[in-house]
Amino acid sequence: MSGRARRGRDRGPDAGAEPYERGGWGTYLLLGLFTAVSVFPLLWTAVAASRTSGRLAQSPPPFRFGRNLGRNLSVAWDEGGMGEALANTAVVAGSVALGTVLFSTLAGFAFARLRFRFRGPLLLLVGATLLVPPQLGVVPLYLLIARLGWTDQLQSVVLPSLVSAFGVFYMRQHLLRALPPELLEAARMDGAGTLRVVWHLVLPAARPAMAVLGMLSFVAAWNDFFWPVLALTQTGNPTVQVALTGLGRGYVPDTSVVMAGALLGTLPLLVVLALFGRQIVGGVMRGAVKG
Amino acid sequence: MAEDLVERALPLAPGPPGPPGTGRRRLGRLRSRAAPYVLVAPFFLLFGAFGLFPLAATAWTSLFRVELTAPEAREWVGLHNYARLLTDDFFWNALANTVLIGVLATVPQLLLALGAAHLLDARLRGRLFFRVAALAPYATSVAAATLVFALFYGRDQGMVNWAIGLVGLAPVDWQNGPWASKFAVASIVIWRWTGYNALIYLAAMQTIPHELYEAAALDGASRWRRFLHVTLPGLRPALAFTGLVSTIGALQLFGEPLLFSSGAGASGGADHQYQTLGLYLYEQGWVNLHLGRAAAIAWAMLLLLVVLFGAVRLARVARGRRARR
Amino acid sequence: MGRRNGTPRRTGARPRALALLLAAALLGGCADDPPVPPPAGSGETVDGAGRPVTLTVGVYGTFGLKEAGLYDTYMRLHPDVAVRQTSLARADVYYPQLLTHLTAGAGLADVQAVEVGNIAEVVDTQAGRLVDLAHAPGVEENAFLPWKWAQARTGDGRVLGLGTDIGPLAVCYRKDHFAAAGLPTDREEVGRLWAGEWRKYLETGRRFAARAPEGVAFTDSASGVMAAVISGARLRYYDAEGRLVVAANPAVRAAWDLGAAFAEHGLTARLQQFTPDWDQGFAHGRFASIACPAWMLGYIQDKGGPDGKGKWDVAKAPRPGNWGGSFLVVPAAGRHVEEAAELAAWLTAPAQQAVLFERRGSFPSAEAAFGLPQVRGARHPYFGDAPVGRIFSAAAMGVPVAPVGPKDGLVNTILSDTGMLQVDQTGRSPESAWRAAMKAIDNALDR
Incomplete structure (x- = not known):
């Protein structure tokens, strides 16, 4: 970004940067509307999850909570497999976030501050894959994990997700700014080995970006859809999205149970969002990941 | 090309890109010459296995007739799978749907996000609340969001038809209507991503110096004109970035149309009216069991993106030349 | 909360990283299952030292075998065998997965259900991966409707699936x-x-x-x-x-x-x-x-x-x-092929098919069951005691x-x-x- 921009009020997105305009009542009204539209489908998911499917099939739709929430949640948890699915998803999203952050930081550092053969071409190669739709690789990937006997195994979802071209770029960009060459030069003069440099200089400097990348990767992995639906099955280690797909396309459970499943699958992220809203808003504003 | 695009577009990409040519401080001198390779190795191992290998293997697979019933029994067909795409009405239908739904989803989404960001970029009480609430849809998964919206759009008992009935309009068949269904699918995408994009725009807006606004205000510019002439130009990188990401996302659209109807599955509606390319690929591979044809669709999708971004880039270069003249 | 201008500029990396850790911990804590459950494939228990064999049956929809209590009966009759069921809601999702699992020789249940709309393709393309059930213990060709028996028979006379219902x-x-x-x-x-x-x-x-x-x-x-x-x-x-x-x-x-x-x-x-x-x-x-x-x-x-x-x-x-109607097949890649074939034979035997009809309404494909009183005399209370x-x-x-x-x-x-x-x-x-x-x-x- 240009120097002009940096002379601006770049005080960090979650800090109290003071905007130029003052919000009038019109602003509040429109923002209120925007917020209502953003939140309503989620609220209504909870309403629907507390009703019976018979009531959901009547018009006008219900707007108040019913008394079936407990029953629907427990059916979704047990028969819909949402309990197991939540545990699986936590494992998958946690591993993906940790792994992505680790590998992207190391590679990002190397691309930002180290010189090696094919650095340019390799970076270009990684960048080019940003354009590649995830659908592109699924056929051979599917055959590969089938051959490895990994269908229904969580690693079939975790390992491919660790490859984040965005992560490498993002960490590289951050380290270009946060890790001045002088610092590394000084460390080298002191005779520090690569491992020590990484541990004592790179990781501390990268930490804010690592947190952001970890958060974005976690959400992306939690909500990842296309590949898990192919690689996992409802009966073998489903993630939340796989289990929900099963509920949504199945003819066994009823609509209110499907809504209870949707609620269960979304609630953890919403709770985290409510608790760490400031950090997550800051994270999104610092970097963006495709979803 | 992609590297370039992303570097230019990352909203908060700080400073000029690295100093590859600035000579003096060569960091390759860190102790071991192998160190850089060790650091990038884990990434590239995975990248090779799960990034490049599938890419190449898809290209290879697309040259065969391969069925899911017996993937090891493949029959060489050369470019037949591609050639038949040219005359495959279902492919062109899926392509048109992808583009239409993509436009229906992306344009309103980014405009709404721009408006929301502008609203958020004001001194407000409860600012954090508004921002967090805007992210709630982003935290909601494709599956959960689509299942709820599918209920909203129910033909007989859906909330949307109930609401438009209140205003005295006739109910709409959101599943079967060729336009209605595309709009409905697009609306799920809009809902999920508007707040997220708004925050990206907001971040970019906050880097615009106050002095520019003040100067504009001194010139007597209205709030609207200040938005048009100060805010928008400052957002150009962020606009490019969100445009890029949304376009890629639109081309890959899959979960929303798959789950939009519990009865349609991969067909994208009785008349394939909202079948996207991603969904068609899935149908060919995992319903019709033709993996070779699915692989060819996958490569066609990549080709489309490359052509699309190539065209954008050419247009830009051409405009740059004209401007310089 | 947004107006605290005195907030230090750097809300900093440490709290944010902490937040993420906490988030991960919280999410992990949401579920009380062990994080990585054992794979759902064929039975994990080894039958070596007299320990029970676990057999899994993979079905789609509400297939009825479990609902009719047939697994429970089987386990009572065979104390050394445990039967588990995995079920996918939709047949159109179940079938491609079954094919891939057969191809990979992994992720399979010991006994798998196949719908009649797919049986011909399974017989055509998966014969090498399935067990011939024609002579499995307890299987009697004469018990089945001849056409049902023939639908799962290969050209060379192997029978890959046993009919459950029609x-x-x-x-x-x-x-x-x-x-x-x-x-x-x-x-x-x-x-x-x-x-x-x-x-x-x-x-x-x-x-x-x-x-x-x-x-x-x-x-x-x-x-x-x-x-x-x-x-x-x-x-x-x-x-x-x-x-x-x-x-x-x-x-x-x-x-x-x-x-x-x-x-x-x-x-x-x-x-x-x-x-x-x-x-x-x-x-x-x-x-x-x-x-x-x-x-x-x-x-x-x-x-x-x-x-x-x-x-x-x-x-x-x-x-x-x-x-409609369905079959049970036994993948050759299973760990307990013999036990699985025995289970499939028992589940599709006339007596059990009669129970399935009596309790769930799925009509026997075993002609020998038609004459059993549970079938012939069955009335359905929900449908006005219709015969x-x-x-x-x-x-x-x-x-x-x-x-x-x-x-x-x-x-x-x-x-x-x-x-x-x-x-x-x-x-x-x-x-x-x-x-x-x-x-x-x-x-x-x-x-």
């Missing part, structure tokens, strides 16, 4: 709605309304429509009628030589035309089968009759709920037909034996969900929808 056809109808429209309600009289010809079912529908109660259609969907008519044809989508004849077969076209006639006369509730809306159609009595194979009775009972009890009844279908044993036995005996083909399931789906659904729901002309369906079939079958 889908003899009847018509389920709501007595209250029939009475309101001035039609008879007694099942014998109702059966006579359309005996011998599906066209009479249409005529009854038009009579019904003339005096129909508000908001009640005669039948659920045009696709349902079409499927029922096709189920009585001697030739369906493939001929005896295995050639696809769907476009040229007059029987298919006749079924199509009749289904379309229901749509065009507005006699359907315009629902799609096996969707939540359809379920609600049962719950709220939105249609007065439906062509029902035996296995649908349990479904109607589940979705119709207590309110529907006594309102439904079962009458003979215009013509006998067979709609379902007698009705479905009679229907089963009259079923014409049609050749099955590898893509039967896919053709079925396209004819219904791409073709007839449009005639029914969007008013597309039958001719144009037929062409669309034929085109989709050609594309799907790669012709």
Whole structure:
């Protein structure tokens, strides 16, 4: 970004940067509307999850909570497999976030501050894959994990997700700014080995970006859809999205149970969002990941 | 090309890109010459296995007739799978749907996000609340969001038809209507991503110096004109970035149309009216069991993106030349 | 909270990282299951030291074996065997996964269910990966309907699947709605309304429509009628030589035309089968009759709920037909192939098939079960104590034996969900929808 921009009020997105305009009542009204539209489908998911499917099939739709929430949640948890699915998803999203952050930081550092053969071409190669739709690789990937006997195994979802071209770029960009060459030069003069440099200089400097990348990767992995639906099955280690797909396309459970499943699958992220809203808003504003 | 695009577009990409040519401080001198390779190795191992290998293997697979019933029994067909795409009405239908739904989803989404960001970029009480609430849809998964919206759009008992009935309009068949269904699918995408994009725009807006606004205000510019002439130009990188990401996302659209109807599955509606390319690929591979044809669709999708971004880039270069003249 | 301008500029990395850690911990804590459950494949327990063998049965939908308590009985009879079931809701999701698992030789259950629409393809392409059950202990060829036995037999005489149930056809109808429209309600009289010809079912529908109660259609969907008519044809989508004849077969076209006639006369509730809306159609009595194979009775009972009890009844279908039915196969890659074959043989033996019919309504594919009192004398309390044993036995005996083909399931789906659904729901002309369906079939079958 240009120097002009940096002379601006770049005080960090979650800090109290003071905007130029003052919000009038019109602003509040429109923002209120925007917020209502953003939140309503989620609220209504909870309403629907507390009703019976018979009531959901009547018009006008219900707007108040019913008394079936407990029953629907427990059916979704047990028969819909949402309990197991939540545990699986936590494992998958946690591993993906940790792994992505680790590998992207190391590679990002190397691309930002180290010189090696094919650095340019390799970076270009990684960048080019940003354009590649995830659908592109699924056929051979599917055959590969089938051959490895990994269908229904969580690693079939975790390992491919660790490859984040965005992560490498993002960490590289951050380290270009946060890790001045002088610092590394000084460390080298002191005779520090690569491992020590990484541990004592790179990781501390990268930490804010690592947190952001970890958060974005976690959400992306939690909500990842296309590949898990192919690689996992409802009966073998489903993630939340796989289990929900099963509920949504199945003819066994009823609509209110499907809504209870949707609620269960979304609630953890919403709770985290409510608790760490400031950090997550800051994270999104610092970097963006495709979803 | 992609590297370039992303570097230019990352909203908060700080400073000029690295100093590859600035000579003096060569960091390759860190102790071991192998160190850089060790650091990038884990990434590239995975990248090779799960990034490049599938890419190449898809290209290879697309040259065969391969069925899911017996993937090891493949029959060489050369470019037949591609050639038949040219005359495959279902492919062109899926392509048109992808583009239409993509436009229906992306344009309103980014405009709404721009408006929301502008609203958020004001001194407000409860600012954090508004921002967090805007992210709630982003935290909601494709599956959960689509299942709820599918209920909203129910033909007989859906909330949307109930609401438009209140205003005295006739109910709409959101599943079967060729336009209605595309709009409905697009609306799920809009809902999920508007707040997220708004925050990206907001971040970019906050880097615009106050002095520019003040100067504009001194010139007597209205709030609207200040938005048009100060805010928008400052957002150009962020606009490019969100445009890029949304376009890629639109081309890959899959979960929303798959789950939009519990009865349609991969067909994208009785008349394939909202079948996207991603969904068609899935149908060919995992319903019709033709993996070779699915692989060819996958490569066609990549080709489309490359052509699309190539065209954008050419247009830009051409405009740059004209401007310089 | 947004206005605290005094907030230090750097809310900093440490708190944020901490937040993420906490978040991860919180999420991990949400579920009380162990993080990585054991794989769902074949039994984990080893049978070496007298420990029990665990056998898994992979099914789709509500298959009924578990619901009928058959696994429990088996475990009582075999204390050294534990039986578990894994179930996928939809057959169209289940089947591709079964194929991949067979290809990979991993992720398989010890016994897997296969729908009749897929059995020919399984026999054609997966023979090498499945166990020959013809001579497994407890299997008696003579017990099965000959055509059911033959459907899972390869050219060289191996039998890869044992029939569980078949889908003899009847018509389920709501007595209250029939009475309101001035039609008879007694099942014998109702059966006579359309005996011998599906066209009479249409005529009854038009009579019904003339005096129909508000908001009640005669039948659920045009696709349902079409499927029922096709189920009585001697030739369906493939001929005896295995050639696809769907476009040229007059029987298919006749079924199509009749289904379309229901749509065009507005006699359907315009629902799609096996969707939540359809379920609600049962719950709220939105249609007065439906062509029902035996296995649908349990479904109607589940979705119709207590309110529907006594309102439904079962009458003979215009013509006998067979709609659906399933098989059990044993993958050769399983760890306990012999035990699995024994289980499959037991589950499909006449006595157990009779129990499945008695408790769930899935009609036996074992001819030897037809005479058992549980079958012959069965009455269904939900359907006004209709003598379902007698009705479905009679229907089963009259079923014409049609050749099955590898893509039967896919053709079925396209004819219904791409073709007839449009005639029914969007008013597309039958001719144009037929062409669309034929085109989709050609594309799907790669012709």
